[in-house]
Amino acid sequence: MHVPERNYGTGMNFKPRKLAMRITMIYLVIGSLWIIFSDRILLNMVADTYMLATLETIKGWFYVLISGFMIYGLVRRDEMIYEDAVEEIFKNYQELEATYEELAATEEELEQQYDTLEKSEETLREIEERYRLAVDGANDCIWDWDIKNGSIYLFSRTKRLLGYEEEELEDRFDVWKSLLHPDDVDRVMGEIDRHLKGLTLYYETEYRLRAKDGTYKWILSRGKAILDENGIPVRMAGSHLDITDRKESEDKIFELTYFDSLTGLPNRIMFDEILKEAIKLAKLRNQKLAILYLDLDEFKNVNDSMGHDVGDELLREVGSTLNNLLTNVGTAAHLGGDEFGIILNQLDNLEDISNKIEQILKAFHKPWIIRGAEFYITVSVGATIYPNDGEDIFTLLKNAVLAVYSAKVNGKDCYQFFSPGMRENINKKMDMALRLRHAVENNQFCLYYQPQINLVNGQLIGLEALIRWIDPDQGIISPKDFIPFAEETGLIVPIGEWVLREACRQNVEWLDKGYRPISISVNISARQFQQRDLVEMIESITKETGIDRRYLVLEITESTALRDLDYAIDVIKELKDMGIRVALDDFGTGYSSLNYLKLLPVNFVKIDQTFMRDIISNNTDREIAKTIICLSHKLKLRVTAEGIETEDQLLFLKNHHCDHGQGYFFSKPLPPAEIEDIISKGIFSMPY
Ligand code: C2E
Numbered sequence: 015m016h017v018p019e020r021n022y023g024t025g026m027n028f029k030p031r032k033l034a035m036r037i038t039m040i041y042l043v044i045g046s047l048w049i050i051f052s053d054r055i056l057l058n059m060v061a062d063t064y065m066l067a068t069l070e071t072i073k074g075w076f077y078v079l080i081s082g083f084m085i086y087g088l089v090r091r092d093e094m095i096y097e098d099a100v101e102e103i104f105k106n107y108q109e110l111e112a113t114y115e116e117l118a119a120t121e122e123e124l125e126q127q128y129d130t131l132e133k134s135e136e137t138l139r140e141i142e143e144r145y146r147l148a149v150d151g152a153n154d155c156i157w158d159w160d161i162k163n164g165s166i167y168l169f170s171r172t173k174r175l176l177g178y179e180e181e182e183l184e185d186r187f188d189v190w191k192s193l194l195h196p197d198d199v200d201r202v203m204g205e206i207d208r209h210l211k212g213l214t215l216y217y218e219t220e221y222r223l224r225a226k227d228g229t230y231k232w233i234l235s236r237g238k239a240i241l242d243e244n245g246i247p248v249r250m251a252g253s254h255l256d257i258t259d260r261k262e263s264e265d266k267i268f269e270l271t272y273f274d275s276l277t278g279l280p281n282r283i284m285f286d287e288i289l290k291e292a293i294k295l296a297k298l299r300n301q302k303l304a305i306l307y308l309d310l311d312e313f314k315n316v317n318d319s320m321g322h323d324v325g326d327e328l329l330r331e332v333g334s335t336l337n338n339l340l341t342n343v344g345t346a347a348h349l350g351g352d353e354f355g356i357i358l359n360q361l362d363n364l365e366d367i368s369n370k371i372e373q374i375l376k377a378f379h380k381p382w383i384i385r386g387a388e389f390y391i392t393v394s395v396g397a398t399i400y401p402n403d404g405e406d407i408f409t410l411l412k413n414a415v416l417a418v419y420s421a422k423v424n425g426k427d428c429y430q431f432f433s434p435g436m437r438e439n440i441n442k443k444m445d446m447a448l449r450l451r452h453a454v455e456n457n458q459f460c461l462y463y464q465p466q467i468n469l470v471n472g473q474l475i476g477l478e479a480l481i482r483w484i485d486p487d488q489g490i491i492s493p494k495d496f497i498p499f500a501e502e503t504g505l506i507v508p509i510g511e512w513v514l515r516e517a518c519r520q521n522v523e524w525l526d527k528g529y530r531p532i533s534i535s536v537n538i539s540a541r542q543f544q545q546r547d548l549v550e551m552i553e554s555i556t557k558e559t560g561i562d563r564r565y566l567v568l569e570i571t572e573s574t575a576l577r578d579l580d581y582a583i584d585v586i587k588e589l590k591d592m593g594i595r596v597a598l599d600d601f602g603t604g605y606s607s608l609n610y611l612k613l614l615p616v617n618f619v620k621i622d623q624t625f626m627r628d629i630i631s632n633n634t635d636r637e638i639a640k641t642i643i644c645l646s647h648k649l650k651l652r653v654t655a656e657g658i659e660t661e662d663q664l665l666f667l668k669n670h671h672c673d674h675g676q677g678y679f680f681s682k683p684l685p686p687a688e689i690e691d692i693i694s695k696g697i698f699s700m701p702y
Pocket residue numbers: 464479480481492493494497510513537538539569599600623656657658659676677678679683
């Protein structure tokens with residue numbers, strides 16, 4: 015059997031059997047050597063027997079003493095080793111005992127932990143079960159995103175919500191992300207990022223997820239990041255709630271509150287909000303902002319004559335027209351009735367703003383065809399500029415309304431930028447407009463007639479109808495004093511219609527009375543000429559009055575014709591096709607290009623009366639008059655000279671073959687009763 019070497023704390027190896035053998039052997043050798051040699055030495059050294067015997071005894075004692083010491087030393091050493099060993103063993107035993115106790119305690123602890131674990135597991139199982147039941151019973155869908163590996167645990171409920179089967183969608187973050195509405199991606203990713211960076215306590219956002227059928231579901235997503243021991247987010251978990259219904263009703267409420275149901279444009283509340291924001295931004299960027307107030311002209315007529323359905327449809331079309339015109343430069347809103355508001359936030363120099371407004375006005379210069387009916391409508395625009403005309407919504411809008419009024423007073427179908435003197439101006443014009451309107455309603459007008467004479471033989475060939483306003487307070491008001499204003503206010507349209515009707519009626523009446531046929535000239539103002547239904551209006555009045563169209567001459571000024579040459583050519587052609595003749599009035603005062611004369615299909619040219627004044631004294635005027643006559647004749651046009659007051663003038667004109675003449679020399683414009691004498695005479699005596 016192997017006996018292990020023992021070290022009893024001495025540091026050396028202790029082998030008991032070998033040691034005992036060695037000590038015994040040494041003792042035997044030394045003892046034997048002692049017995050052999052000590053006796054011999056003693057025998058040699060001592061001859062005396064007694065001495066020898068004594069020394070033998072001392073030697074014996076010595077031997078016994080030495081042996082005794084040696085035995086004592088050996089036993090003592092062993093004893094000490096034994097004591098050390100026992101002590102060591104005792105110590106080890108104590109340690110062992112402590113370790114055992116510890117072990118026992120650990121075991122007990124482990125047992126306890128195991129018990130607890132078992133209980134926890136059971137609780138966990140119960141909780142999981144309850145959780146599952148709760149999740150299944152609740153509306154929320156739970157998600158759990160493992161940030162490191164990108165897997166996302168979507169409860170099948172979310173997938174079902176989107177119309178997918180469980181296995182149709184991979185449980186991955188990027189798959190979920192691919193379902194996000196493109197408009198929501200940046201915002202949602204930003205929210206997640208902010209939360210993961212610890213900037214928000216909870217993650218909560220709303221977004222749209224694409225369902226299998228391509229529609230989008232609104233989701234309210236809430237969650238929270240789970241951090242590792244270093245504070246780095248490792249997971250994020252939370253819930254999805256389907257809020258599509260809520261969103262739809264919210265949208266509906268939002269739309270009802272902020273959008274006009276008729277046009278789909280932002281309403282007044284929204285317009286104010288947008289304007290508020292736009293002002294804030296403009297202030298921040300030190301930019302300008304234009305606010306336009308649009309009001310349809312005579313919209314009431316559309317409603318009254320064509321019905322509210324057509325009116326509504328027109329407003330809808332106007333809304334979409336404005337919307338299209340403002341892409342990228344501004345926002346249009348329907349402020350109610352026939353009023354629209356526009357914010358131009360991309361344009362900040364006056365020229366660009368004016369161009370845009372002109373573009374808007376032009377967009378109305380077309381026939382609107384609604385439910386088969388074709389009609390025209392114009393718009394008046396008032397404009398204010400932030401910050402020049404006001405720094406807050408209230409002032410800006412108030413001034414824009416003032417500007418639109420001013421545009422209305424100035425004849426509609428035009429625009430006005432706000433100016434501080436506008437209010438006073440408007441008041442004056444409004445007063446005049448009111449009086450003039452009153453005059454129209456109460457028929458305070460009458461026509462005077464001025465004869466037109468054939469300069470060759472002095473025969474009366476026609477009469478020019480010239481309007482007079484008979485104001486109860488101010489008496490007869492000259493057309494020079496109110497026609498320009500009637501033009502501005504648009505009142506020229508009803509006035510012009512009345513003049514035409516009255517002149518035609520009068521012409522027919524004179525014929526009926528037995529006077530010989532005579533042509534009647536009616537002045538058509540620029541504004542009137544631009545009316546898209548001018549030809550129809552003339553056609554209907556001529557039909558209504560029964561005038562022979564050969565006896566109707568319409569006078570348009572040169573500047574009116576040149577405003578839109580192509581349009582003028584078309585209208586004049588149409589009129590001529592109807593049998594009506596056209597005269598170019600006040601020729602020589604405007605652009606007077608003889609080139610245009612060639613293009614315009616008119617019958618007469620009327621040399622403006624300003625030439626008559628100096629025709630005798632001023633060489634240039636004389637030459638111009640001669641050239642006009644000559645050229646007109648080449649173009650086969652008849653020439654009428656206006657404002658002939660003297661015989662010299664008449665003679666000059668006659669000598670230069672001017673066809674017709676008109677002026678105080680023959681007669682001032684006269685009321686119908688007085689002009690009848692001239693008609694019945696039918697001829698003027700000429701100087702020669
Ligand atoms: P007009 O068409 O050039 O008419 C001729 C104007 O010259 C008339 O002024 C007439 O009275 C004036 N006149 C005629 N002979 C003489 C003359 O020998 N010497 C001077 N100094 N003047 C003469 P009236 O009637 O005051 O009309 C002024 C303008 O008002 C007209 O110029 C025409 O442009 C406009 N007007 C007149 N009646 C109407 C109308 O019914 N409708 C429109 N749209 N305009 C009208």
